Amino acid sequence: MAHLLFIYGTLSQTDNPVAHLLQNRLRYLFKGKIKGVLYDTGDYPGLIPDDKGNWVYGSICELDDDALAIIDDYEGYGENQEQPNLYLRLMSAVQTESSIISAWIYVYNRSVDGFEKIQSGNYQEYLQQKKSP
Template sequence: MTDKPNLLFVYGTLLIKHNEFAAYLQKHCTFISKGRIAGTLYDIGEYPGAVIDNSGGYVYGSVYSIDKPDEILPVLDDYEGLSPNDPQPQEYLRLLSPIETDEALLSCWMYVYNWPVDRLKIIDGGNYLTYKSDSSL
């Protein structure tokens, strides 16, 4: 696995075209590949949360190359609730995670859900866009 701290794996609202932060991502990042990571995807309500685990499932999303990580990641961190003003423990953590693509295993930044999941609905199939298009959300 090559360490590339300028890569970002997104799996949720940052993939939705009408989301202003997804538009920001598209403007400042370049799509690299579809990807996946072993884990479980949960329905948090307005957005999903991914937990990395060995449950046998996968979370699916996209890998992007970030043009200027030092400028872009703090904006995305604020969107994901990682500012110093957000409640502790923070809802998400930004971690370097091993993302599988058809070509390679890539080390990517990923926002991982950090709160209890025992009362949350699992998104079967691990694909948020499919889930949104199949449901009446």
């Protein structure tokens, strides 16, 4: 079965081992954005949905059940993962250039107290700014 997934963080990085493993199993379709706030939790971002005018930017990709299971494991989501799960996988509205579609998203499932808000809502841009002197 084909699924749509909105990715916004480490799975977008070419040097990520899971992204590399899945490179032939994900088909990138287009860019998108969802209403929410992004936080720097350390090694990865945490997305918290909200309707206050903030946007998180990423890409929509298509993948099969097996690839989705691999990503569930990577994101710490599922019955066999630490409880409560690190992320929850939820269906959400994603805005594209031409329409609104429904896609899976991974939502951070822990407290964001003390974490820096990524003001731009763009994790890749944020990482580039952190590397710049």
